[in-house]
Amino acid sequence: MKISIIGTGYVGLSTGVGLAKRGNRVICFDIARDVVEKINRKEPIFYEPLISEMLTDVVSKGLLKATMDLDFAVINSDVSFLSVPTPSKIDGSIDTSYIRGASVSLGKALKKKGYHVVVVKSTVLPETTENIVLPALEKFSGKKCGKDFGLCVNPEFLREGSALSDFLKPDRIIIGEFDKKSGDVLESLYKGFNCPIIRTSIKTAEMIKYASNAFLATKISFSNEMGNLCKRMGIDAYEVMRGVGLDKRISPHFLNAGIGFGGSCFPKDLNAIISKARNLGETPIIIESVMKTNYNQPLRIIELLKSKMDLKGKKISVLGLAFKADTDDIREAPSIKIIGKLIEEGAIVSAYDPKAIKRFREKYPQINYTKNPRECLKDSDACLILTDWEEFKNLNERDFNTMRNRIIIEGRKVLNPKNVSKFEGVCW
Ligand code: NAD
Numbered sequence: 001m002k003i004s005i006i007g008t009g010y011v012g013l014s015t016g017v018g019l020a021k022r023g024n025r026v027i028c029f030d031i032a033r034d035v036v037e038k039i040n041r042k043e044p045i046f047y048e049p050l051i052s053e054m055l056t057d058v059v060s061k062g063l064l065k066a067t068m069d070l071d072f073a074v075i076n077s078d079v080s081f082l083s084v085p086t087p088s089k090i091d092g093s094i095d096t097s098y099i100r101g102a103s104v105s106l107g108k109a110l111k112k113k114g115y116h117v118v119v120v121k122s123t124v125l126p127e128t129t130e131n132i133v134l135p136a137l138e139k140f141s142g143k144k145c146g147k148d149f150g151l152c153v154n155p156e157f158l159r160e161g162s163a164l165s166d167f168l169k170p171d172r173i174i175i176g177e178f179d180k181k182s183g184d185v186l187e188s189l190y191k192g193f194n195c196p197i198i199r200t201s202i203k204t205a206e207m208i209k210y211a212s213n214a215f216l217a218t219k220i221s222f223s224n225e226m227g228n229l230c231k232r233m234g235i236d237a238y239e240v241m242r243g244v245g246l247d248k249r250i251s252p253h254f255l256n257a258g259i260g261f262g263g264s265c266f267p268k269d270l271n272a273i274i275s276k277a278r279n280l281g282e283t284p285i286i287i288e289s290v291m292k293t294n295y296n297q298p299l300r301i302i303e304l305l306k307s308k309m310d311l312k313g314k315k316i317s318v319l320g321l322a323f324k325a326d327t328d329d330i331r332e333a334p335s336i337k338i339i340g341k342l343i344e345e346g347a348i349v350s351a352y353d354p355k356a357i358k359r360f361r362e363k364y365p366q367i368n369y370t371k372n373p374r375e376c377l378k379d380s381d382a383c384l385i386l387t388d389w390e391e392f393k394n395l396n397e398r399d400f401n402t403m404r405n406r407i408i409i410e411g412r413k414v415l416n417p418k419n420v421s422k423f424e425g426v427c428w
Helices: 010-021 033-040 051-060 070-075 097-110 128-141 163-168 180-189 202-232 237-245 266-279 285-296 299-306 334-344 357-363 373-377
Strands: 002-006 025-029 064-067 079-082 116-120 149-153 173-177 197-200 315-319 348-352 382-385 408-410
Touching (some): 010 163, 025 033, 033 051, 079 180, 097 116, 097 128, 197 202, 266 285, 299 334, 348 357
Parallel strands (some): 002 025, 002 079
16 A cells, blocks of 8 residues: 655654555655655664664665655555644643644645545544544545545554564554544555454544553552552562562553653653543543652652762762663653752762663753763762663673762662672662
């Protein structure tokens, strides 16, 4: 099938590369020139396992190209995926300006086109597609949804750090359809994916995404609350959650206690659904508590550190800046809050991350960045480990011996007790 992708960031590019890998012809459209140029040069715009090899492969085979010409992308495709950002406004509600703007542009491009299916892949609150996307498409194309073009919502569940394998091997595919014809076209694109395909109304599909993210975030905040209790009682939260997670009704995933969740999705999506609930006159007690627990969780590591030393003038080495391993994404990363607090307390921060330094430096140019963990640890008074990078799992006694003072606190369970002695975790 011929596909166009509108907005080729983490989700758009992973979708485009994944679909091209399955033999579809993909045109990526983006308003950012550097994004388009990089894709055509086979250079990924972010770090993600497999992206570099797969992008090179599909661009070299002529299956994927990028353009700044939306008409070209639409005219040469049968289905367009909208994967533009849906960030939070200052009050936490969803900012729909990108999705609205992209729908207007897409509507104009649809004028010159026969039947075409538009698929909303961005995470949008229930009613957004019907109240914002659909009217913009109809108004600016002068066409009728259902008759002249199709419309679906197809939420994305990929995780950064395993985006391509998640896209290619999803647990399920959700198709929210305006009408049967639109849903049939999208389902045919996913033919051969080995997972259940659930077809629903547009609003239901939009809600499935929010309910999924809210539930996963709830598991994390719940684990953190249990973890905080465990720490007080000298219990290892990981051993507890291993025992808990083997219950089939619970599952072992997303039970890792630590410094809280970050990333571009959970915080903004939970804030958006909270704001929507309040507008409807509901009080979303559970989701609000999830956010409250998560707000305080990163600072637990600072409290623990402060219980051991005064931070003023101390050199603190921070290992890990990305919000999770295998990505360079730092959006809402706990490291931002933790390093901010260290600076506020007068500490001298030295940081290392295998992939995220470039992005982090834009936020905190004033701290010292090192080329490897060893350099970061040298002469430090304490070390905080904030991301579970594989590289940190191999750190050993020799790496930490160069510290001036031996205080090591993990915010994510990373270190191997067989290789390193004398360290503790924020919840273990
Ligand atoms: P991103 O910021 O990485 O990328 C968005 C891209 O859209 C950028 O390249 C930007 O230049 C481009 N863009 C903005 N306005 C545009 C327009 N009018 N026309 C064309 N391009 C435009 O965003 P992302 O992380 O890929 O997220 C996109 C959507 O997917 C969001 O709704 C997000 O909630 C959702 N989502 C993200 C993830 C994730 O892990 N990142 C997972 C599931 C769902």
